[in-house]
Amino acid sequence: YEPVLNQSMEDFANHYGTVVVPARSARPKDKSLVENQVKMIYSRVFAPLRNQQFFDIHTLNQAINTCMLKHNQTRMQQKPYCREERFLSAEKSTLDELPSERFELKYYAELKVGNNGHIYLQRNKHYYSVPFTYIGMKVKLIYTRTMVSIYCKGKQIAVHIRSYRENTYTTVAEHLKSEHQAYKKRSHETYLARAREHSPEFHELMQVLFKRARYPEQLYRTCDGLFKLKRDFPVEEFDKACKYVLKNKLYTYYFFKNVLENGIANSEEEPLVKDALPEHVNIRGRAYYASSQPTLCDQSKDGLGAQ
Known part of the structure; x- marks a missing residue:
């Protein structure tokens, strides 16, 4: 007795100032007029165009409009008027202007x-x-x-x-x-005080973090994540991670978490080449490839494996 409309359908009807009256459940006769109109459109629009070929949407729409005009001007059975005459005489004067804005799905x-x-x-x-x-x-x-x-x-x-x-x-x-x-349970001063109690490194990181944000409230969730990491990792590793983050100036929770989980702050970077290789005759330089003269390596009996 009180069918509930789909919310998007109700929004659509409200936007255009119309009413949607759902058909009754398990009552096929309520849909007979609609189904009959679909059948007529198939026979009077789709059927005449089914064998034609269109190459753009504008040409197709023009052909559909021609068939629809012919359909609306065809005299109805047992009625002294056609659909177009009925629309002009009884319905057109009751229509309102369309909204200035198009409907957007909510x-x-x-x-x-x-x-x-x-x-x-x-x-x-x-x-x-x-x-x-x-x-x-x-x-x-x-x-x-x-x-x-x-x-x-x-x-x-x-x-x-x-x-x-x-x-x-x-x-x-x-x-x-x-x-x-009074309307908040926390503030940036609270976070700074808690960080100061932990270590100077963590306090410095918090100070830099709050200086970067326009509104301190935007960083509360980031601070909560950092304090959770503080509870999950040893104090020494956490302080090293603070120094590493400050050094690299990447103040995000995910970067800080990655540094802790992978132990990046604990690993000291070593140079790829510790000592320079000594000069000797087996090293080929530019002169070797620019000159066709053989080197000492080529003259040796064992080649490169001689020494």
Whole structure:
């Protein structure tokens, strides 16, 4: 009695200001008019064109329009008018203008606002900011190909242009207020204090990390990952990794994790050639290939293996 429409179909109907009335379940007669129209289009459009060959979409559409015009101007059975006359006399005057914007397919998701004041859209691996008063609350995300809208309890709280850059942030300055720590469980000062208690190397790494970001809230997840690595690896290896990362200036969680797991910071780089080879007559230089005269190696009985 109350069929539920597909959400995308309902959005399409709302966009164009129309109504979709679903047919009843297991009632074939409800679909008879539609099925009959499909049959007529096959016989009056598809059949006359089935043996013709078209080389572009415009020519095909022009041929279809010609067949459709003939179909609409054909007198209906048991009716004193054709379809075109009925449309012009009774329906055309009731039509509204089409929307100025074309319909875009919408996608839905329910997410929780993180402690850094952002929600994470898994589909693009991208973060979008939300006003800090909604931290920890469930929000509804409606996004299209171009826009991202965020709602909480039916109220729109944020709008962003959709970004397809992975592992980056789209942040509105008004959404993040670092001085309002009452709405947050953590801050960059907290992370710096915890790093200082561990070691000077880790504290220096944290300082450099927060200086690189425009908003410190964007680095909270990276900091959580670094502190987890600190618990999983010995102190000496972790401090060496901090020095290695600072030296190479690659301040990402994945690089830091790779350094620890592969022991890159513990291995000292050695020169490929420790000592220069001594000069002797068995070494062939440019002169050997430029000159046709034999060398001492060629004159020896054992060749290169003589010495």
